[in-house]
Amino acid sequence: MPTQVHLFDFTRSELETFVRELGEPRYRADQIWEWLYLHLVDSFDQMTNLSLELRDQLSEIAVIHTIEPIAETDSQETPARKTLFQLEDGDGIEAVLMHYHSRDPDYSSKTAGEPLGTDASQDRARHTACISTQVGCAMGCVFCATGQMGLLRQMSAGEVIEQVVYLARELQYEGKRLTNLVFMGMGEPLANWPATSQAIETLNDADGFNMGARRMTVSTVGLPPGIRKLAQAGIQVRLAVSLHAPNDELRNQLVPINAQHPLSEVMDACREHLGSTSRRLTFEYVMIDHVNDFPKHAKELASLIEGLLCHVNLIPLNPTAGSDMRPSSYGRCVAFRGILQQHGIPTTLRGRRGTDVQAGCGQLRTRVEEGLVGRTIAAES
Ligand code: SAH
Ligand code: SF4
16 A cells, blocks of 8 residues: 555645645545544544545555553642653654643743743633654764664654644543643754644644643754744744853753754844744753752853743752653742742742652653553453
């Protein structure tokens, strides 16, 4: 059989072309788009307004499943579940579903990029999917399990989108809706611009998935060309920039790509993004004990970002097997936050949400490979 096409790989206009080439009227593309992105069906059989012949034909030439959930881990500490997916070529990637309630003290700050206080007065739950864009990552951040793998391959747009649809289906099954999306799993989304931008556009489509741009956050290690593309694409998604150090000397050690794109370039690109979107930026800062968590670092960080419309998320390090770095103590984190706040910078100290599900990116895959964690889904059925 010739290779089957993956329907999640198609943009809306590509789906129209595909449908036209099958000799079907254009509205069939709209119907299929709605089945995929509005009704979240998981088989062609469920596309009941298509003829039986067309459904049969589609199941021969097309697929809507290319990623297979093979293990999942529920957090015992917080409402979070991490799923390990196997891609068609056998590689593993991870996605996490996190649940927040407005009574949660961290509720208003948990989605990166969302300004403090947003929605806090409304008593409604938020369900956030954190998805991967690459198998591994080439950026080599020393504290990161994904970076320690290196880049194995890019993910396709369909593979990126399918993670979101899978998690949204999981929620739909429980009568809930996915409310937020963060590109913060394995990989560097701006180093896979084609898949990232297509996923944003597809999921944003008002006739389908309809995820508002403001509810999507792209987290980047800080690639200025990518940040500019995002700004110029005119999509109002939120941007989170992983800084982790306030000067080039220290950042070069923690985030090797900084040697190519030093902080001054990253900050210029951030200003450009702010100028074109007026969206508050988030800076992510992993707190590593006695490495980047001294008061002098907090002061330096404050002067680097002072005056920008931004918010800082301090994230205690999730230790990984590939590094002996440790998370900063609570006291050091609080002192660091205090200095930023004195400079008028809104700062959140994140709890170690989901550390027991290895919520630091790349960690579930690593632990499953080592046979240490994970309910194996296939073995249960
Ligand atoms: N490549 C992108 C997005 C994926 S990483 C980026 O770097 O932003 C998502 C976030 O997890 C980043 O802020 C990253 O620095 C952080 N992270 C990676 N490893 C971590 C660890 N071991 N502990 C805590 N945070 C980690
Ligand atoms: Fe890549 Fe982000 Fe991990 Fe750095 S932190 S290695 S950019 S996934």
